[in-house]
Amino acid sequence: MYSRHEVQVTISSAKHLKNVNWRHGDIRPYAVVWVDPSNKFTTRVADGDTSPFWDERLVIQLTAPVDDSILHIDIVHANPEEDTKPLIGSARLSLSEVFDDVGFNEPLEKTLRLRRPSGRPQGKLEVKVVLSEHRYHAPEPYAPDPYYVPPPPPPYYAHPPPPPPYGQPGYATVTHTTHVHHEEHRRNNRGLGAMAVGAAAGLLGGLAIAEGVEELLDD
Incomplete structure (x- = not known):
C-alpha cells in the first residue's frame, strides 16, 4: 500500500x-x-x-x-x-x-x-x-446524478392501428353510421307506407267489385 x-x-x-x-x-x-x-x-x-x-x-x-x-x-x-x-x-x-x-x-x-x-x-x-x-492522482470515481430519471421508451405496437376512413377523424365514422341508420329507417318507413296504401287500395277495389257483382245479380 x-x-x-x-x-x-x-x-x-x-x-x-x-x-x-x-x-x-x-x-x-x-x-x-x-x-x-x-x-x-x-x-x-x-x-x-x-x-x-x-x-x-x-x-x-x-x-x-x-x-x-x-x-x-x-x-x-x-x-x-x-x-x-x-x-x-x-x-x-x-x-x-x-x-x-x-x-x-x-x-x-x-x-x-x-x-x-x-x-x-x-x-x-x-x-x-x-x-x-504525488504528481499523479487517480481520477474520481464516476457517480451518476441521483436525481436523473431516464425517459420511458416509446410505445411498441405489434400492428399499427388502421387509419380512419376517408382521412377523417375516427369519431366521424360514428356520425356517418348514425346518418346511414336514419336513412335506412326513413326508407323502411316509406316502404311500409306504400304497402299500407296498396293494401287500402286493394281493399277498396275489392269492395267495388263486390258491389258490381251484386248489382248484376239484382238485374
Missing part, C-alpha cells in the same frame, strides 16, 4: 571517505538509497576517489506516513576485490525532521555524517531532500 507522499533525494557529493580499496587503488563509490528496504535505488558510479561528485536525484514513493519514514543511504565501493569489504559508510535521516524544518515542497540541504560499520564516523555526505505529494 502506498502513501500519497514521496521524497526526492539529490545525492550531491561526499568528502573524506575511507579508501576501503587501498590495497588495489582508488575507490569508485556509488550511493544506495531507500526508505523501504525492499525497494532500493542507486546512483551511478562516480570518479573522485575519496571526494566523489554525483549531483543525481532519486524519487522514492513512501509506503508509510512521513513521521514513520527514515531515509537510509549507503556509500559503496563498486567492483570490489575479494579481500575488500565494499561498504564505505552509512547515513540516516528521519523524514519527520525534514518536515519539521521545511514542511512540504521545500528543499532541505543537509550535511550527513557517514559512519563505518563499526559506528566510527568517517566522511561527510551532502544531500538535498524535498517532501511532496
Whole structure:
C-alpha cells in the first residue's frame, strides 16, 4: 500500500571517505538509497576517489506516513576485490525532521555524517531532500446524478392501428353510421307506407267489385 507522499533525494557529493580499496587503488563509490528496504535505488558510479561528485536525484514513493519514514543511504565501493569489504559508510535521516524544518515542497540541504560499520564516523555526505505529494492522482470515481430519471421508451405496437376512413377523424365514422341508420329507417318507413296504401287500395277495389257483382245479380 502506498502513501500519497514521496521524497526526492539529490545525492550531491561526499568528502573524506575511507579508501576501503587501498590495497588495489582508488575507490569508485556509488550511493544506495531507500526508505523501504525492499525497494532500493542507486546512483551511478562516480570518479573522485575519496571526494566523489554525483549531483543525481532519486524519487522514492513512501509506503508509510512521513513521521514513520527514515531515509537510509549507503556509500559503496563498486567492483570490489575479494579481500575488500565494499561498504564505505552509512547515513540516516528521519523524514519527520525534514518536515519539521521545511514542511512540504521545500528543499532541505543537509550535511550527513557517514559512519563505518563499526559506528566510527568517517566522511561527510551532502544531500538535498524535498517532501511532496504525488504528481499523479487517480481520477474520481464516476457517480451518476441521483436525481436523473431516464425517459420511458416509446410505445411498441405489434400492428399499427388502421387509419380512419376517408382521412377523417375516427369519431366521424360514428356520425356517418348514425346518418346511414336514419336513412335506412326513413326508407323502411316509406316502404311500409306504400304497402299500407296498396293494401287500402286493394281493399277498396275489392269492395267495388263486390258491389258490381251484386248489382248484376239484382238485374
